[in-house]
Amino acid sequence: MAEQTLTNLTREEQRFEPPADLAEHANVKEEAYARANADRAAFWAEAAERLDWGREWDQVLDWSNPPFAKWFVGGTLNASVNCVDRHVAAGNGGRVALHWVGEPDADTRSITYAQLKAEVSRAANALTALGVRKGDRVAIYMPMIPEAVVAMLACARLGAPHTVVFGGFSADALASRIIDCGARVVITADGGYRRGAPSALKPAVDEAVEKTGEMVRNVVVVRRTGQDVAWYPTEEGGRDVWWHDVVDGASADHTPEMHDSEHPLYVMYTSGTTGKPKGILHTTGGYLVGTSFTHWEVFDLKPQTDVYWCTADVGWVTGHSYMVYGPLANGATQVMYEGTPEKGRWWKIVQDYRVTILYTAPTAIRTFMKQGREIPDGFDLSSLRLLGSVGEPINPAAYVWYHEVIGGSRCPIVDTWWQTETGQIMISHLPGVTAGKPGSAMKALPGVVVDVVDDDARPVAQGNSGYLVLREPWPAMLRTLWGDDERFKETYWSRWEGLYFAGDGAKLDEDGDLWLLGRVDDVMNVSGHRLSTAEIESALVSHPAVAEAAVVGAADPTTGQAVCAFVILRDRATPAEGGVGGADLGEELRRHVAKEIGPIAKPRQVMVVPELPKTRSGKILRRLLKDVAEHREVGDVTTLADSTVMDLIKSASPSSKEE
Numbered sequence: 073m074a075e076q077t078l079t080n081l082t083r084e085e086q087r088f089e090p091p092a093d094l095a096e097h098a099n100v101k102e103e104a105y106a107r108a109n110a111d112r113a114a115f116w117a118e119a120a121e122r123l124d125w126g127r128e129w130d131q132v133l134d135w136s137n138p139p140f141a142k143w144f145v146g147g148t149l150n151a152s153v154n155c156v157d158r159h160v161a162a163g164n165g166g167r168v169a170l171h172w173v174g175e176p177d178a179d180t181r182s183i184t185y186a187q188l189k190a191e192v193s194r195a196a197n198a199l200t201a202l203g204v205r206k207g208d209r210v211a212i213y214m215p216m217i218p219e220a221v222v223a224m225l226a227c228a229r230l231g232a233p234h235t236v237v238f239g240g241f242s243a244d245a246l247a248s249r250i251i252d253c254g255a256r257v258v259i260t261a262d263g264g265y266r267r268g269a270p271s272a273l274k275p276a277v278d279e280a281v282e283k284t285g286e287m288v289r290n291v292v293v294v295r296r297t298g299q300d301v302a303w304y305p306t307e308e309g310g311r312d313v314w315w316h317d318v319v320d321g322a323s324a325d326h327t328p329e330m331h332d333s334e335h336p337l338y339v340m341y342t343s344g345t346t347g348k349p350k351g352i353l354h355t356t357g358g359y360l361v362g363t364s365f366t367h368w369e370v371f372d373l374k375p376q377t378d379v380y381w382c383t384a385d386v387g388w389v390t391g392h393s394y395m396v397y398g399p400l401a402n403g404a405t406q407v408m409y410e411g412t413p414e415k416g417r418w419w420k421i422v423q424d425y426r427v428t429i430l431y432t433a434p435t436a437i438r439t440f441m442k443q444g445r446e447i448p449d450g451f452d453l454s455s456l457r458l459l460g461s462v463g464e465p466i467n468p469a470a471y472v473w474y475h476e477v478i479g480g481s482r483c484p485i486v487d488t489w490w491q492t493e494t495g496q497i498m499i500s501h502l503p504g505v506t507a508g509k510p511g512s513a514m515k516a517l518p519g520v521v522v523d524v525v526d527d528d529a530r531p532v533a534q535g536n537s538g539y540l541v542l543r544e545p546w547p548a549m550l551r552t553l554w555g556d557d558e559r560f561k562e563t564y565w566s567r568w569e570g571l572y573f574a575g576d577g578a579k580l581d582e583d584g585d586l587w588l589l590g591r592v593d594d595v596m597n598v599s600g601h602r603l604s605t606a607e608i609e610s611a612l613v614s615h616p617a618v619a620e621a622a623v624v625g626a627a628d629p630t631t632g633q634a635v636c637a638f639v640i641l642r643d644r645a646t647p648a649e650g651g652v653g654g655a656d657l658g659e660e661l662r663r664h665v666a667k668e669i670g671p672i673a674k675p676r677q678v679m680v681v682p683e684l685p686k687t688r689s690g691k692i693l694r695r696l697l698k699d700v701a702e703h704r705e706v707g708d709v710t711t712l713a714d715s716t717v718m719d720l721i722k723s724a725s726p727s728s729k730e731e
């Protein structure tokens with residue numbers, strides 16, 4: 073692929089060296105790369121020794137039947153014991169596991185590992201009493217409350233795979249997931265708090281369960297908001313039971329069974345290129361090794377002193393790997409927050425709980441940039457020592473802002489690339505080793521083998537772009553798609569023999585460092601030149617008037633595709649004050665992109681919009697913007713966090729007004 077246009081993702085030349093003190097005491101040092109290269113199996117076996125096993129494995133990796141991997145073959149363990157009981161047994165029962173912060177101000181709870189163990193045991197006993205057996209599937213549809221974590225760990229304890237469905241999904245989405253994995257029990261709440269008001273969850277469960285016939289035996293409901301809910305009592309042949317009725321009175325003693333290393337731990341649904349969501353299957357041993365080790369490695373976790381906060385919702389993979397399983401297996405003390413990023417609230421939480429490690433997404437960082445630095449500047453953020461980013465490429469402007477304003481120019485930033493499918497972080501800085509380069513996720517972690525290849529699977533030379541692939545299996549890799557081995561092979565392993573195709577484009581820079589360029593379906597082809605949406609978005613947000621940008625390639629009769637940009641302006645950058653005249657703003661931004669990247673990248677259209685269509689995890693749904701840019705009826709909006717956004721965009725967009 074000849075892609076001169078991809079060579080300028082940024083002209084940012086700054087480097088941020090690891091702080092000397094962190095480097096000296098880092099959990100993982102530079103030698104790890106060589107050690108992992110020399111013997112990858114031994115490297116992961118050593119990582120596995122950090123966990124408690126019922127029975128030691130016979131074989132680290134069985135890759136005799138690719139792409140179906142088995143890790144720690146013959147070993148047995150219990151994920152819940154590793155996340156909870158063993159910390160109590162080691163004398164750390166008094167350590168806080170979760171500092172939970174509710175959305176209503178005064179609503180807080182701090183839960184120690186000993187308390188968590190008791191609660192998980194009660195929930196496991198309660199689920200057993202409801203007839204949940206090893207192998208049964210349980211759907212969890214909950215707000216960000218401690219019971220969500222307890223429910224997951226109770227399922228893991230019993231060997232009942234959970235499928236957590238994000239609370240912002242519709243009843244239909246919930247129903248299709250329940251049906252696909254055949255869940256027998258649903259755990260939910262009456263509602264949760266969103267933007268200051270109770271927001272019901274139970275009605276969606278009722279509606280979903282109606283669609284699933286006889287499949288769901290019980291619905292367990294946590295009382296969170298106290299709002300009225302329809303109720304179908306079991307005494308009358310219904311299915312509803314209150315969490316407090318079945319869990320609170322249950323015994324706090326529960327003897328866990330050790331499960332096979334390859335026993336299914338959970339199914340997480342994620343969208344694919346077709347309409348049907350894919351059920352990503354993660355199993356127990358490898359997943360727990362991969363997540364706990366990388367959490368300790370990448371965040372340099374010191375469990376006695378750190379207060380870690382991952383802002384992801386439990387309904388997404390980041391909530392699974394880096395809020396529940398990784399950190400708890402490591403005995404971390406963490407913050408869990410119920411609400412959304414309102415002005416100032418996050419920084420008050422960092423200040424109040426003396427948070428040391430913050431892991432969040434670029435979209436949140438750009439939202440804070442838009443609100444202005446005086447908000448975080450009003451809080452004491454001096455406890456922070458390390459910052460993380462995940463979910464999309466972090467543009468250099470956001471990276472530098474995060475580093476300076478939130479990190480006080482002293483905290484390393486780890487830009488972590490991974491996927492629902494990979495289960496664990498694959499590419500990242502090592503905070504005590506790697507000098508930060510704004511915008512680059514740097515290198516594969518020790519024990520992970522990535523490559524950037526061209527259409528014929530040939531590795532590209534430094535300075536070039538191509539497709540990101542994984543060459544070797546890794547412990548937390550997905551094992552298959554639930555009930556669909558064929559689709560698993562077809563989706564990830566069929567493009568090139570023996571390579572996992574991640575679906576992302578990447579560039580290898582002159583130093584051999586990786587720059588993620590977004591999904592390859594987000595890569596445009598304009599007049600035969602390949603352009604990355606991420607590259608143009610990065611250029612747009614480097615303009616002082618722009619807070620956020622999304623770029624799509626829209627069909628164009630002469631150039632194949634044309635670049636269409638949707639931008640949100642900064643709060644104070646009104647056309648008058650920002651120095652860019654209203655009608656001229658589009659032209660100004662087009663010129664700016666041309667200047668930053670080259671005339672080829674100049675957007676055909678720049679549309680100023682009040683919002684961008686995003687999923688709750690912050691991913692921009694470009695396909696909807698493409699519909700607008702191509703004057704089509706807007707497609708399926710069910711995964712949007714706010715389904716009214718498309719109406720706002722359409723009314724702001726001149727192209728659709730012309731119709």
Ligand code: WTA
Pocket residue numbers: 342389390461462463464465466487488489490491492493513574575576588589590591689
């Ligand atoms: C993107 C979220 C650039 C990428 C953990 C990947 C990133 C998809 C990064 C997976 C990053 C995630 N830099 N892009 N640091 N992290 N992505 O499954 O396109 O929700 O394929 O997992 O997000 O999204 P998923």
